[in-house]
Amino acid sequence: MSAVNDSRQYEPSSRRLRLVYDGECPMCRRYVRWQRIRTDVGELELIDARQESEARRELTAMGIDLDQGFALQIGKRWYHGSEALHRLSLLGTRSGVFNRLMYRLFASPGRTARLYPLLKRCRSGLLKVLGKSPIDNLDRK
Template sequence: MSDKSLFIYDGECPFCNHFAQLIELKSSLPEFEIIDGRKNLALLTQLYNQGYDLNKGAILISDENIMHGADAINWICSEIKEPSDSLLEVLRIIFTSNRMTNFLFPFLLWGRRFSLTLKGKVWHPVSGNHQFF
């Protein structure tokens, strides 16, 4: 990774939050910034207007490329070379396979939606009706 990469996740989702913390603290990815999309609604709205909906998965911007959902998770896990956490190692092994990532990703989305519902939070932090600029 030559340029800084930006990972945008849903900070209200406990699974997303834990994954982001693991990546930030244990992955040793250089030039990698992690932000909570719900705390950055202007950026999230701009990405939504480009077709990237946080409700359909985390968003990764790297080298001017935007990856979304399963592709973002797969890319991150493929970039982790020597994780210093056993859970992160398991996730890396599972999610470096495109086939496994695409198979499991709908279950991850379901878990996110279920946990947000239990917390009384909306699934869509932004929609087409929000305009910040």
């Protein structure tokens, strides 16, 4: 797999950037509101995983559990969970405290993989406290 900063992989005409996230999670909403993508990368389409959409149907058909993490599409390829967070951090600007911090924390795929389970537990706990149901896009009972 080629690196994210490989400019050939990110030619504007050949890529689609979509982020599917939990719109009822305050932590997730704040993250997508504060995250800024570099202008040379393109525009990121934000999609609420709790709403019916083409992206949600596609991810469900692929067996990607949106309760286990958000999903990022770059071109035709989907990334999920820690890999999505890592890729998104590399695509982000370095302007502002939040974006610099996200880059420093998640630029390393290994560090991101180690930290992501903690982030998932925080999200799960927060949703329970708020009385929110799971996304359950895979219809697991």
